[in-house]
Amino acid sequence: GENVEQHPSTLSVQEGDSAVIKCTYSDSASNYFPWYKQELGKGPQLIIDIRSNVGEKKDQRIAVTLNKTAKHFSLHITETQPEDSAVYFCAAVTAWAGNMLTFGGGTRLMVKP
Amino acid sequence: DVKVTQSSRYLVKRTGEKVFLECVQDMDHENMFWYRQDPGLGLRLIYFSYDVKMKEKGDIPEGYSVSREKKERFSLILESASTNQTSMYLCASNKNPSLHQTATNEKLFFGSGTQLSVL
Numbered sequence: 001g002e003n004v005e006q007h008p009s010t011l012s013v014q015e016g017d018s019a020v021i022k023c024t025y026s027d028s029a030s031n032y033f034p035w036y037k038q039e040l041g042k043g044p045q046l047i048i049d050i051r052s053n054v055g056e057k058k059d060q061r062i063a064v065t066l067n068k069t070a071k072h073f074s075l076h077i078t079e080t081q082p083e084d085s086a087v088y089f090c091a092a093v094t095a096w097a098g099n100m101l102t103f104g105g106g107t108r109l110m111v112k113p
Numbered sequence: 114d115v116k117v118t119q120s121s122r123y124l125v126k127r128t129g130e131k132v133f134l135e136c137v138q139d140m141d142h143e144n145m146f147w148y149r150q151d152p153g154l155g156l157r158l159i160y161f162s163y164d165v166k167m168k169e170k171g172d173i174p175e176g177y178s179v180s181r182e183k184k185e186r187f188s189l190i191l192e193s194a195s196t197n198q199t200s201m202y203l204c205a206s207n208k209n210p211s212l213h214q215t216a217t218n219e220k221l222f223f224g225s226g227t228q229l230s231v232l
Contacts, residue, residue, distance in 0.1 A: 036223075093219065
C-alpha cells in the first residue's frame, strides 16, 4: 500500500520567516495530495490541496508544490505568524485503493513571536 | 457552518470495559470515518461507512467495530478496551463527489476528537 513520510517532525521558526514541510510518497498512482492543519484542541482542517496534474498551487501565504517524478510534495508558508503554530499533516490518495487517504506522521510547527 | 460533533472530549475507561464513541454530523454527508491519532504515526483509518448500515475496514480495524444506524451518526465500539487503545480518536465526514463513487477521503471535515485513556 501507500506509504507517506513527513519531515521534519518538529519545526521552530521566527515570526516572519518561511517554513517548509516535506512529504514523500511511495505509490506513483497517487493523484491527490491534501494538507491539513490541526490547532490545539481541534480536529484537522483542510488548508490546501493539489492534484497530480498540477505542479504548484498558492493560496495567500501558503503554497504546495508537487514533484511527481521524485514522488514528493511540500508545504510552504511565508511570513509566518504565531497563529500558524499547529500540527500539519500531509496525505496522499490512491485511486485504486478506494480513494483512501494515507497520512504522514505530522509536523509540529512553532512560530516564535 | 459545517459541524462534526464527538460526544466526549476526554474519556477514561478500565481494561476490559466496552466503550462507545459517538459522532454526529449535520451536513447530510454520505461518508463517515473513524481515525486514531498517535504521535509520529499520523492519522490511521480504523473504519469507514459510505451509507447507513454499511461499513468497511480501514487499515487498523482489529479490536474495533462500528455502527451506522442513521445517516448522521457513526459510532465506534471497543468491545473490550485494552491499554494499547489509549489514543486520540477522530471522527470525520464528507460527501460523495458523484453517484458513481463510494467512500472518498477528499475534503474531510473532522470533529475535535476524543482523548481516550484505558487504564
